[in-house]
Amino acid sequence: MALHPSRRTVLRLLSRLTLSVCAITASAAAWAAEPLRIGYSDWPGWVAWQVAIEKGWFKEAGVEVRFDWFDYSASMDAFTAGKLDAVLMTNGDTLVTGAGGAKGVMVLVTDYSNGNDMIIAKPGIKSLADLKGKKVAVETGLVEHLLLRAGMKRLGMKPGDIEIVNAKTNELPQVFASPDIAAVGAWQPIAGQALKAVPGSKAVQTSAEEPGLIYDVLAVNPASLNARRADWQKVVKLWDRVVAYVDDPKTQPDAVRIMAARSGVSPAEYLPLLKGTRLLTLDEGRKVYEKGNDYKSLYGSTEVANTFNWYNKVYSFSQKVDSYIDPSLTTSALAAAK
Incomplete structure (x- = not known):
């Protein structure tokens, strides 16, 4: 029996819809299978991640991550261009990329500059x-x-x-x-x-x-954070393991060897640099995430940077600092560790 023209139209539309849904599902699955792309550059608080890379800790944690090495400003440019899911940068510079159209949410405080x-x-x-x-x-x-x-x-x-x-x-x-x-x-x-x-x-x-004037953070694209929150949670949770390996006198020589090689200097040259970077554990980072108006708080420090950026015409409009800060992954990682 021949189908009525309207029924044929409905079937064609349903067929197309089914194909579209399948294509979207396949695309989402493929995206989820891609490694998280993180840009990093030559700063001790970020080079510390090299330990986790070389030790295979991300694979142990069940998350695929690809770290791309840049000069610092080039890493920000790559993030702005959408070539990275996240970038390691300072809290103030996170506002700069955000004002330029590439929002980054600070999900982890890695350290503060203590002389470097x-x-x-x-x-x-x-x-x-x-x-x-x-x-x-x-x-x-x-x-x-x-x-x-x-x-x-x-x-x-x-x-x-x-x-x-x-x-x-x-x-x-x-x-x-x-x-x-x-x-x-x-x-x-x-x-x-x-x-x-x-x-x-x-x-x-x-x-x-000026301790606390410069915090260093992992800033994640909000779309990536929303789509792969569980993966980002694994990355954040891993940070305590990195800090422990770098700070422990028993393992520090190996950590320094790994970090120095990434920076292209000798371990003897690199070791003194650790003193000028105060790596923060997740619990110490949790305290920094508490709201306040001074440098002890990421909020207060970032507001100072915001005022500086706006006053010096780095960007035209004052940024809403709170929208750039998300302490929840740090809080969840600490809760899971108990």
């Missing part, structure tokens, strides 16, 4: 105040720019007292050798390269003077 970020001046310059009227090279709008401004504010200096010269962070050791540049702002190990580039130079300000 620094303003390095040429011989004869004894203090930050001595830089008045001189040129200082930093990557404008990023973390060393914030560190410099924080120090200037503490001394009562005005923004115009120092002339800022913009330069990529990885190029600063070469820039520092320029005769008209009095100082540069960089983090380790690039800061160490700058110190070697100009014999007799020294740090006139470090992040140890």
Whole structure:
């Protein structure tokens, strides 16, 4: 018996709908099977993940992860371009990518800078105040720019007292050798390269003077976080194992060997860098996630960065800090460990 035209139309629509659902399901399954893509760069609190990579801990935890190595600003660019599911960056710089259209949710606080970020001046310059009227090279709008401004504010200096010269962070050791540049702002190990580039130079300000000004975080694309929350939970839970391996005197030599190799320096050169980065356990991170107005809180610290970014026209609109912070994965990991 011939089908009525309307019935044939319905059957064709149902067939197409079934095919579409199958295609979407297959696409989602394929996406879920893809490894989480995380961008990282040369900072001790992020290079520490190399231990988990080489020890095969992600596989043990049942999560596929691919870490991609970048220069720092390039990692932010890759995240902004949608090439990564997450990136390791500072809390203030998370606002920068977010304002540019690539929102990142801070699901894990890995550490805070405790001296490894620094303003390095040429011989004869004894203090930050001595830089008045001189040129200082930093990557404008990023973390060393914030560190410099924080120090200037503490001394009562005005923004115009120092002339800022913009330069990529990885190029600063070469820039520092320029005769008209009095100082540069960089983090380790690039800061160490700058110190070697100009014999007799020294740090006139470090992040140890502003503990909590610079938190380092794992920032995840919200869509990836929503779609693969269970996988991200496994990544966060693994962080305590990494911190324990790096901090334990028995295993630290092996951790330093692994981290140094990733950074391309000797273990002897790398070991001192650990002192300038305060790795945070999940429980210590939980305390940082508590709301507050000072540097002890991720909220307070990030609000300071937000004000700095907006004032210096890094972005046009003040960001809603709370929307960038999600403590739930840290809280869940701690609850599961009990």
